[in-house]
Amino acid sequence: MTLSGSNIKAVVCTDVCKSYEKVPALRNISFTVEQGEIFGVIGPDGAGKSTLFRVLTTLLLADSGTASVEGMNVVKGYKEIRKNVGYMPGRFSLYQDLTVEENLKIFATLFHTTIEENYYLIKDIYSQIEPFKTRRAGALSGGMKQKLALSCALIHKPSILFLDEPTTGIDPVSRKELWEMLRKLKSQGITIVVSTPYMDEASLCDRIALIRDGEFMKIDTPKGIISGFRKELWAVRGSNMSALIGHLREVDGVVTCFAFGDNHHITVDNTILTKEILRSRLEEKGHNEIIIEKIEAGIEDCFMELANR
Amino acid sequence: MxxxxxxxxxxxxxxxxxxxxxxxxxxxxxxxxxxxxxxxTTEIRNTKFAVYDPSRDIATQGIVNKLETSEYFSLDRYVTSPNEIEPLFRDGEIGFVVVLGENFYENLLHTGNAKIQLIADGTDPNTASTLTSYATILLSSYQQELTGTAGGTIPYQIKTEVRLLYNPSLxxxxxxxxxxxxxxxxxxxxxxxxxxxxxxxxxxxxxxxxxxxxxxxxxxxxxxxxxxxxxxxxxxxxxxxxxxxxxxxxxxxxxxxxxxxxxxxxxxxxxxxxxxxxxxxxxxxxxxxxxxxxxxxxxxxxxxxxxxxxxxxxxxxxxxxxxxxxxxxxxxxxxxxxxxxxxxxxxxxxxxxxxxxxxxxxxxxxxxxx
Incomplete structure (x- = not known):
């Protein structure tokens, strides 16, 4: 059927729009996903990621625009698409009152296959939760739930996987493991479309789309997106971080200022502002222990910069 | 499959x-x-009743016996004056009171006009009407027996007969x-x-x-x-x-x-x-x-x-x-x-x-x- 290496694009999406009542959820979304790549859709909650996934998995009809998965139209070819895709919704959607093994069996049966037949596909993931296979799914930890959900989405050997926020709400170790598994699945030729609100996961994708308010702001490789960031970026730290952010925004030459964990990231107009001027300005306001460094932009800086245009 | x-x-x-x-x-x-x-259940079983009987003759005895021997009712007490009736209902212990007229048997034999009054608590109309209809059935069956034993001495009387289809015992x-x-x-x-x-x-x-x-x-x-x-x-x-x-x-x-x-x-x-x-x-x-x-x-x-x-x-x-x-x-x-x-x-x-x-x-x- 649809093999990686064939010249059919895994996903083609053209001008897709979708509104709920009158609130637009997707505006003119256009992109393509190549066979065998990991395509990340990155943006905050409420940006429209889940809606996009539901349109692509034939669960929702777009108001306008067209989309196809593995060469099949999401409206006319929905039955074919449903046979070939693996879908993992954003919310844990397995049967909590059934055991791990029963859940997997049900999803295998749903796709006319058995656990044994495709065990090799899920072995790496499933072997980690197999010791708990008689435990009810509802009693699993967040990370194990996601591994089970991924196993269930994989059990029928789909050619393309749609994973809606697979790493949300799970611990950092499990997150890391999950991404390692995605790399392995990619090496087996499975196309993966994955969404995440975590900007730090962007670099793990082959290509990413930054989504905000239902719009794709930019589609590129993670490196391409970072190299598109041309502003001067500084990280600033001080003894009183909460007061610092307001004072930074008052300084002439500071274009944007956002809190990023331990630091505040500011983009500056370096024709009028130098580190020395900034330091003295902040000292006038009573700040001390000030550290100012020039840094390389990350995906999140790019996202904020794009969002502010 | x-x-x-x-x-x-x-x-x-x-x-x-x-x-x-x-x-x-x-x-x-x-x-x-x-x-x-x-x-x-709306069935009646062993409901207590009281009797005010100024006559105390064989007819009234027969009526009380008839009621008491049925599985529906049991005699609680006799009251000696009509004034005692209302307090009984206030206590809520009894279902109904049978008030018999004076010189009951005499009246029944000679004038054919003996009076019985059934008093029930109307605040629960369903129960009250069920109780009184049960009692009425028993009374009329007694009357029938009486007609049989007394031969032709009692004038022709209109009997009420209620037959309950399909659910004879209600x-x-x-x-x-x-x-x-x-x-x-x-x-x-x-x-x-x-x-x-x-x-x-x-x-x-x-x-x-x-x-x-x-x-x-x-x-x-x-x-x-x-x-x-x-x-x-x-x-x-x-x-x-x-x-x-x-x-x-x-x-x-x-x-x-x-x-x-x-x-x-x-x-x-x-x-x-x-x-x-x-x-x-x-x-x-x-x-x-x-x-x-x-x-x-x-x-x-x-x-x-x-x-x-x-x-x-x-x-x-x-x-x-x-x-x-x-x-x-x-x-x-x-x-x-x-x-x-x-x-x-x-x-x-x-x-x-x-x-x-x-x-x-x-x-x-x-x-x-x-």
Whole structure:
């Protein structure tokens, strides 16, 4: 059927729009996903990621625009698409009152296959939760739930996987493991479309789309997106971080200022502002222990910069 | 086929792993039959009564004996003046008071005009009227005996005779069994089915099931099988309980009764599917089934109050309830022992309802999320 290496694009999406009542959820979304790549859709909650996934998995009809998965139209070819895709919704959607093994069996049966037949596909993931296979799914930890959900989405050997926020709400170790598994699945030729609100996961994708308010702001490789960031970026730290952010925004030459964990990231107009001027300005306001460094932009800086245009 | 069986099995797991669901499905019918059959009863048994008897002659003795030897009443006390009657009712210990006239036997023999007054507590009109009608029946049967023994000395008298068809001993279970049957089958088929489908939607599993090669209609059918099976079990339980515990015999054909019940189960299941295709949340499915199906089913189906004594508007509403027609038909077959010809109208109405509801729910069924 649809093999990686064939010249059919895994996903083609053209001008897709979708509104709920009158609130637009997707505006003119256009992109393509190549066979065998990991395509990340990155943006905050409420940006429209889940809606996009539901349109692509034939669960929702777009108001306008067209989309196809593995060469099949999401409206006319929905039955074919449903046979070939693996879908993992954003919310844990397995049967909590059934055991791990029963859940997997049900999803295998749903796709006319058995656990044994495709065990090799899920072995790496499933072997980690197999010791708990008689435990009810509802009693699993967040990370194990996601591994089970991924196993269930994989059990029928789909050619393309749609994973809606697979790493949300799970611990950092499990997150890391999950991404390692995605790399392995990619090496087996499975196309993966994955969404995440975590900007730090962007670099793990082959290509990413930054989504905000239902719009794709930019589609590129993670490196391409970072190299598109041309502003001067500084990280600033001080003894009183909460007061610092307001004072930074008052300084002439500071274009944007956002809190990023331990630091505040500011983009500056370096024709009028130098580190020395900034330091003295902040000292006038009573700040001390000030550290100012020039840094390389990350995906999140790019996202904020794009969002502010 | 294997797909279908695994899904039926899954549905049974859902039912039996939730203790409350199991309890509701299997124990509730038994509890309801026993509660309604024994506890909430309009039957009279060993009700206490008092007597004010200024005459104290053989006729009044005979009347008191007649009442007391019946299984319905037991004599509590004699009162010596009419003034003592009201305090008795205030204490609430007695059901009614028999007030006999003076020179009762004399009057009865010579003028044929002996007076008896029955006083009952009108604050509970149902019980009061049942009590007085029971007592009246006993009194007139005494009168009949008296006429027999006294030969022709008593002038011709008009006797009141009340004959109660189909339920000669006024057992309320006769009325309640068809009602309970309708309620239970409705509850399990319509309510549980709609809630279980709504649960798949609410928990998001429906989303996963839709993105698969399985036909949505098979998903729904696999959900019906367990509830259908459980309905059959409940139907048998109710019949066994009513025959052996409540002593309500099946007067008509068991085959006809079962066929009728299958038809009703079918209607109820289709209502369950229709509700679930309209709602997204379990609680909404529960409220719709509960408020729109169960409540009217209890009140408008004639289970508790006679439909004839309701306002016309409510009578009209009661016509659209499948359970009403089912109860009428079950009464005809099970209690009255009538044949198929007596329930043709009910069967046609139920069949029509099933056709309409199935068509509607198939049209409303969504194979996407909206």
């Amino acid at each position: 294997r797909q279908f069986l695994v899904f039926v099995q899954k549905e049974f797991y859902h039912i039996f792993r939730d203790r409350w669901t199991t309890l509701i499905l299997l124990v509730l019918p038994i509890v309801m039959i026993i509660l309604f059959g024994f506890g909430i 057992k309320s279970a006769y009325n309640i069994v068809p009602g309970i049957m309708g309620m239970i089958l409705m509850l399990i088929c319509a309510l549980m089915t709609s809630v279980s489908i709504a649960r798949e939607k609410e928990l998001g599993t429906m989303e996963l099931l839709l993105v698969s090669p399985m036909k949505p209609i098979l998903i729904i059918l696999s959900k019906l099988v367990p509830y259908f099976t459980i309905s059959i079990i409940n139907y048998i339980t109710i019949l066994l309980l009513s025959v052996f515990v409540l002593k309500v015999p099946i007067a008509g054909s068991l085959v006809l009764l079962s066929a009728l019940s299958l038809l009703f189960i079918f209607v109820s299941l289709s209502i369950g599917i229709l509700i679930s295709s309209l709602v997204e949340k379990q609680i909404v499915a529960l409220l719709i089934s509960g408020m729109i199906l169960m409540m009217p089913a209890v009140f408008l189906s004639g289970l508790m109050f006679p439909i004839e004594s309701m306002p016309v508007v409510l009578q009209w509403i009661s016509h659209i309830l499948p359970v009403k027609w089912f109860i009428i038909a079950v009464r005809n077959v099970m209690i009255k022992g009538l044949g198929f010809s007596s329930i043709i109208r009910e069967v046609l109405i139920l069949t029509g309802m099933a056709a309409v509801i199935i068509t509607l729910s198939l049209k409303k069924f969504k194979y996407r999320l909206e």
